[in-house]
Amino acid sequence: xxxxxxxxxxxxxxxxxxxxxxxxxxxxxxxxxxxxxxxxxxxxxxxxxxxxxxxxxxxxxxxxxxxxxxxxxxxxxxxxxxxxxxxxxxxxxxxxxxxxxxxxxxxxxxxxxxxxxxxxxxxxxxxxxxxxxxxxxxxxxxxxxxxxxxxxxxxxxxxxxxxxxxxxxxxxxxxxxxxxxxxxxxxxxxxxxxxxxxxxxxxxxxxxxxxxxxxxxxxxxxxxxxx
Amino acid sequence: xxxxxxxxxxxxxxxxxxxxxxxxxxxxxxxxxxxxxxxxxxxxxxxxxxxxxxxxxxxxxxxxxxxxxxxxxxxxxxxxxxxxxxxxxxxxxxxxxxxxxxxxxxxxxxxxxxxxxxxxxxxxxxxxxxxxxxxxxxxxxxxxxxxxxxxxxxxxxxxxxxxxxxxxxxxxxxxxxxxxxxxxxxxxxxxxxxxxxxxxxxxxxxxxxxxxxxxxxxxxxxxxxxxxxxxxxxxxxxxxxxxxxxx
Numbered sequence: 057x058x059x060x061x062x063x064x065x066x067x068x069x070x071x072x073x074x075x076x077x078x079x080x081x082x083x084x085x086x087x088x089x090x091x092x093x094x095x096x097x098x099x100x101x102x103x104x105x106x107x108x109x110x111x112x113x114x115x116x117x118x119x120x121x122x123x124x125x126x127x128x129x130x131x132x133x134x135x136x137x138x139x140x141x142x143x144x145x146x147x148x149x150x151x152x153x154x155x156x157x158x159x160x161x162x163x164x165x166x167x168x169x170x171x172x173x174x175x176x177x178x179x180x181x182x183x184x185x186x187x188x189x190x191x192x193x194x195x196x197x198x199x200x201x202x203x204x205x206x207x208x209x210x211x212x213x214x215x216x217x218x219x220x221x222x223x224x225x226x227x228x229x230x231x232x233x234x235x236x237x238x239x240x241x242x243x244x245x246x247x248x249x250x251x252x253x254x255x256x257x258x259x260x261x262x263x264x265x266x267x268x269x270x271x272x273x274x275x276x277x278x279x280x281x282x283x
Numbered sequence: 284x285x286x287x288x289x290x291x292x293x294x295x296x297x298x299x300x301x302x303x304x305x306x307x308x309x310x311x312x313x314x315x316x317x318x319x320x321x322x323x324x325x326x327x328x329x330x331x332x333x334x335x336x337x338x339x340x341x342x343x344x345x346x347x348x349x350x351x352x353x354x355x356x357x358x359x360x361x362x363x364x365x366x367x368x369x370x371x372x373x374x375x376x377x378x379x380x381x382x383x384x385x386x387x388x389x390x391x392x393x394x395x396x397x398x399x400x401x402x403x404x405x406x407x408x409x410x411x412x413x414x415x416x417x418x419x420x421x422x423x424x425x426x427x428x429x430x431x432x433x434x435x436x437x438x439x440x441x442x443x444x445x446x447x448x449x450x451x452x453x454x455x456x457x458x459x460x461x462x463x464x465x466x467x468x469x470x471x472x473x474x475x476x477x478x479x480x481x482x483x484x485x486x487x488x489x490x491x492x493x494x495x496x497x498x499x500x501x502x503x504x505x506x507x508x509x510x511x512x513x514x515x516x517x518x519x520x521x522x523x524x525x526x527x528x529x530x
Contacts, residue, residue: 183333184376184435188390188442189366191358198393202380 069250073241077234077258084151084233086262089220092155096162096219097212103167105196108174118167125164131225133157138229154226154233162219169211173204206277213270217263224259234258284309284477285330285446290339291351292325299325300336301501307446307494310475314488314509317498318524323481326498327448330479331368332361343367344445366394369439373451375431377423383434384410384419390442402441409437413467429460433467440471447471449480465491483528489513497521 059067106118125133138153148156177200185195227236238255242248285307292300299322307313315323328334330341338351344367348356356364378386384406391402410416413433415426423431432452439447449468453461465487472478472491482488488495489509497505497512499520505512512521 178376180372180374180376181378183370184372184378186333186365187331187368187370187372188438189362189394190390191362194393198389199378206380 066247066250069241069245069247070254073238073245073251073254076241077237077255080232080237081234081258081262084231085220085223088151088154088158088226088231088233089216089223092158092223093162093216093219095155095159097166099159099163100166100170103163104170104174107167107171122164122167125160130157130161130222131228133160134225134229150226150229150231153229154223154231157226158219158223161222162215166212166215169208169215170204173207173211174200176207177203209270209274209277213266213273217266220262220266221259284311284344285479286340286342286347287330288340290326290329290341291337292322292329292334293337299501300329303339303498303501303503305496305503307477307479309445309477311493312472312476312478312480312491313494313496314492315479315481315496315498316483316485316488316524316528317504321498322501323498324450327370327450327479327481330446330448331365331370333370366442367445369442369444369447371432371435371439371447371449371452373454375423375428375435375455377431377435377438379423382420382422383415383426386423386434387438387441390438394442406437406441409440410434412440412470413437414463427460428456429463432456432460432464436464436467436471440476446477446479449478449482451481451483453482453484485513485525485528497524499524 103118103121106114107122109115134154134157137148137157138150141148181199181203182195185199190198223231223233224235226233227239230236235255238251242251245251285305287303287305290300290303291298301322303322303326305326315326317323325334329336330343332348336350340347340349341364342348343364346360346364346367348360348364350356377383378389381389384403387406387409388399388402391397391405392399397405407416407419410419413436415430415433415437418426418430418434423434426434436447436452452468453464456464461484465484468478468480468487469491480492492509494506495509495512496503497518497520505518505521513525
């Protein structure tokens with residue numbers, strides 16, 4: 057079978073672009089997502105605890121933060137941080153700007169996940185912990201959070217997978233992650249359909265791997281819970 | 284051992300405890316009975332401060348806490364009182380993410396800061412006492428309800444409380460499993476553990492109780508030995524109640 061010139065050209069473009077895309081994914085997409093998710097989860101934990109704390113001021117501050125972040129588009133937030141803040145004298149590079157934007161988002165959305173998970177643990181667990189003399193902090197750390205962690209794995213994985221895909225928005229603030237590289241290659245090859253399908257495929261691979269990891273973690277945490 | 288004076292507790296406008304006075308001596312087993320909604324569980328939960336009384340005082344051992352006065356008890360005083368009381372719940376409330384032995388060790392290692400080894404040995408002794416030594420590495424969901432409740436008793440005893448409180452410990456269990464829990468409790472009572480038990484099981488009450496308290500509508504309507512209560516009473520409310528639970 058003879059391949060015509062057009063097909064050969066397309067195969068050539070796919071071959072030449074695959075590794076640059078993959079490398080951009082491994083060098084920027086994944087690290088930015090991992091760092092943002094780690095920082096964002098810490099922020100989410102603090103926010104969740106502030107939201108369920110008995111101190112009114114903490115409830116208000118954390119509620120305000122979640123309200124702002126959830127009520128405005130991520131792309132707009134990234135533009136404010138990267139293009140807007142320099143006007144106020146604060147200049148931030150594309151990578152830190154991206155990480156800040158994604159971290160704030162993960163923090164806001166995941167704080168709701170963690171808050172719900174903590175509230176889903178039956179009151180009897182708090183009472184049992186109190187009854188053996190634990191302080192509030194000890195009860196939280198030793199009894200409630202380990203159980204809440206298990207409940208949060210599926211929604212947190214969900215949020216991480218979303219984040220991997222959302223990092224493509226950082227292409228708009230000059231961060232050279234995977235989608236931006238795809239745009240650059242498209243600009244020279246004039247093959248948007250091929251390039252964008254190819255980059256979509258690589259995102260799909262990343263997310264599939266994450267899905268498998270999520271299932272492994274869930275299996276591991278399942279062992280102590282009657283189903 | 285325990286001295287409760289003029290204890291009042293409201294939930295909103297609803298007054299649940301209307302001035303409870305109660306003394307319990309060391310080594311006694313006191314059974315609390317009464318219709319549902321009468322305040323017996325609330326009284327028990329007030330003794331280890333899962334509920335905070337509105338006014339009155341509670342003394343357990345040497346610690347006396349006064350409520351509704353000028354100065355509310357501090358967190359430290361509350362913790363001290365809780366560490367002197369052990370609680371066994373109707374719904375067991377074992378920690379599902381820990382093995383049986385870890386459940387019992389938790390109070391010793393986290394609260395009393397004992398070394399793991401010491402806590403482990405002690406936990407095994409307690410497990411042996413409730414007849415579940417072979418289950419030490421199981422998770423709670425792998426046990427029957429009766430076994431879970433026996434582990435919960437061992438967990439409550441681990442912190443060496445001055446008194447063990449039982450809140451309807453067998454009402455979530457079928458009769459056969461309830462019996463194994465009652466057997467453990469009977470044993471503890473014989474060994475001189477101070478116990479306060481809310482239960483509807485009059486058979487158990489008759490055999491084990493030193494005192495029976497009948498709570499009705501937020502006050503102690505009657506206090507006496509099981510024999511006095513079951514044979515001599517002329518109180519119609521108590522007789523009505525006893526007829527109901529023995530049906």
